[in-house]
Amino acid sequence: MDFAFDARTEELRARLLAFMDAYVYPAEAVAEEQRAALASPWDTPAVVEELKAEARRQGLWNLFLPDAEYGAGLTNLQYAPLAEITGRSPQLAPTALNCAAPDTGNMEVLAQFGDARQKKQWLEPLLAGEIxxxxxxxxxxxxxxxxxxxxxxxxxxxxxxxxxxxxxxxxxxxxxxxxxxxxxxxxxxxxxxxxxxxxxxxxxxxxxxxxxxxxxxxxxxxxxxxxxxxxxxxxxxxxxxxxxxGAEGGGFAIAQARLGPGRIHHCMRLIGMAERAIELMCRRAVSRSAFGQALARQGVVHNWIADARVTVEQLRLLVLKTAWLMDTVGNKGAHTEIQAIKIATPRAVVGIIDRAIQLHGAGGVSQDFPLAELYAAARTLMIADGPDEVHQRSLARQELKKYAS
Structure with a gap:
């Protein structure tokens, strides 16, 4: 089996990682400061528009949309590692690249089911990041x-x-x-x-x-x-x-077509959130001491970090397999795997972020680190786009069918 990314994915990964380091991470604190000075907390900080302009200039725009007529034309497998990178700064990076929910799903719906007028009036300005x-x-x-x-x-x-x-x-x-x-x-x-x-x-x-x-x-x-x-x-x-x-009576089918890609996109970004938590956990461990020795020398901390690394590697492989199946056999053919990652990824990432919060003590639940906000986002995804129990029920039924007389 070939686990290597293709040349285009590697090139985009390198550009996106550089964009994150040079623009996105430094903008996190700036966005918070600017938001505090806005007339309405719902207005967009100026730095976000600056990020969008720079991302578009660098060709890091609409990466999520596989339709080459409207988006970057990437497969799910190509987009997965890019979405993971944006998950490291979920409040800024997806928006900067015009790859933020719910716009992504809405653009997919309009691209797939909208008529010419609907595409002209609504899809085009969404693709341009104007609305x-x-x-x-x-x-x-x-x-x-x-x-x-x-x-x-x-x-x-x-x-x-x-x-x-x-x-x-x-x-x-x-x-x-x-x-x-x-x-x-x-x-x-x-x-x-x-x-x-x-x-x-x-x-x-x-x-x-x-x-x-x-x-x-x-x-x-x-x-x-x-x-x-x-x-x-x-x-x-x-x-x-x-x-x-579309047509009257087609809403349920359109919703299912919309939610499949949305679920895998969430899981891709969740892996990035877990990686950010692991990074913060390691930096904290090597910079803080308790009871006469660095946290990095505490056995329980070793266990947390090792378990987190193993978990992320497992999740990433399952998400990449799901992306590959969606590309090769379609969303319906990847139905079981889409449900599996939607069950496994949020709950596992919640656990990793929880350990990172624990290692940071009071700082972990404060606004000085992104961990509490990451936790809230990850925990919510155990409900959003279908709660775990719904996916478990459906997945179990599929398994049981194999053994029905």
């Missing part, structure tokens, strides 16, 4: 891990759809540059096929009846780097029928 977007699926009043439960209505009225419902944890919606929502709701709530009841429509943020009610916190963080997460109310919001994405 941001949000994906409105999760609802507070139902178990949204089962997408068939959603209650938001998308009702046809002549040449318009009327959208009514309440969504929450809608990532990116607090960002003032968020111009468009992709909203999933039911166009046929009484349909016999529960997976054909849903549709997706494009709802501009300034549509009458759309209210961004409040920011939702994640473990106390407002997550400004991702444009925040919001509760959004759609109160008889009207949009043209031409804003339908």
């Amino acid at each position: 941001r977007s949000a994906f409105a699926m999760t609802e507070p009043d139902v178990a949204s891990s089962d997408a068939t439960n959603i209650t938001t209505r998308i009702e046809r009225d002549g040449d318009e759809y009327v959208v009514t419902g309440r969504k929450w944890y809608i990532s990116g919606a607090m960002n003032p540059d968020c111009r468009i929502f992709i909203v999933m709701g039911k166009t046929d709530p009484g349909g016999t096929d529960i997976r054909r009841q849903q549709s997706m429509v494009l709802v501009p943020r300034d549509t009458p009846g759309v209210t961004v009610r409040r920011a939702m916190r994640v473990f106390g963080y407002e997550d400004h780097g991702h444009g925040g997460h919001a509760e959004v109310v759609f109160d008889h919001a009207r949009v043209p029928v031409s804003n339908l994405i």
